[in-house]
Amino acid sequence: MRRQVLAARAVFPEAIARLREHFDVETNDSDEVWPQPELIRRLQGKAGVFVTGTEKIDEPLLAACPDLRAVCSMAVGYNNIDVPACTSHGVLVSNAPDVLTETTADFGFALMMATARRIAESEHFLRRGEWTKWSVDMFAGSDVHGATLGVLGMGRIGQAIARRGALGFGMKVLYHNRSRLDAAVEAQLGARWVDKATLLRDCDHLVIVVPYSAASHHLVGTAELALMKPTATLTNIARGGVVDDAALAAALRTRRIAAAGLDVFEGEPQVHPALLTVPNVVLTPHIASASIPTRRAMADLAVDNLIAALGAGPSAGKPPTALNPALLGHA
Ligand code: GLV
Secondary structure (H helix, E strand, C coil): CCCCCCCCCCCCHHHHHHHHCCCEECCCCCCCCCCCCHHHHHCCCCCCCCCCCCCCCCCHHHCCCCCCCCCCCCCCCCCCCCCHHHHHHEEEECCCCCCCCHHHHHHHHHHHHHHHHHHHHHHHHHHCCCCCCCCCCCCCCCCCCCCCCEEEEECCCHHHHHHHHHHHHCCCCECCCCCCCCHHHHHHHCCCCHHHHHHHCCCCCCECCCCCCCHHCECCCCHHHCCCCCEEEEEEECCCCEEEEEHHHHHCCCCCCEEEECCCCCCCCCEEEEEEHHCEECCCCCCCCCHHHHHHHHHHHHHHHHHHHCCCCCCCCCCCCCCCHHHHHHC
């Protein structure tokens, strides 16, 4: 009998077709984010599930879905999945690293530039019909080229942003990360490790790229914003919750920092109401990896993982980007 899998969100038909070569697939054609009881109900009898960053895979869900053997996400961040709980339930978990690195770095850089050069704020002004004359300091922002870039979190995406800054824009690159890069990689990126306070104090443009965890909750709040230059910008493409959005809105309102660019929010898709009322912030709806080829590659990688994790396809038993591969005996 064919195994059953669930695609918990709507995804490219080609990805569903690939799953259907091996499994019976239930899809979510309305693409609503199912409430937890609905997700649990639909997972009954399912051996695998294709998820995104919006599904919460936690202990109660796992306890209620005893047939589940694989949770494969098309996101790189997996703070929505309790990996240790999955492991203890014998459930393989995979994410989708690498395929989105360059696209996400492009977006992080674009958002930082839009923030520094006040692109959204000035566009809103133009659309409101308020542009009556050119003037010398109209929407004058800060330079990106030659400025100091501060990267908080220096994983794959952080490094790709650092490379853009150093090689493309002649920026001085500082970074802070729990672990330091090899000296050779630092030299190649032209990046220097500094402690977090120095990073905040010395950078002109801070880009946040750390994964969300209990340890990174509100990594940047009032105290950290107080260290930054009043001319500095902050860009968050990591996860909501890494930045204290209420504290950031207050810092933007009082011009404690100059501007912010945010692609992720605490409690998204809700956005802190105070952020919606300050002009000096560029807001985007969690789209950093959203180029069509990259979203296709992310979906394909999740499908590769799901097929392999459930023992089918050419890589049967060897899902390429498993997070708990020891479960299958090949860590
Ligand atoms: C997007 O935020 C991802 O984690 O892939």
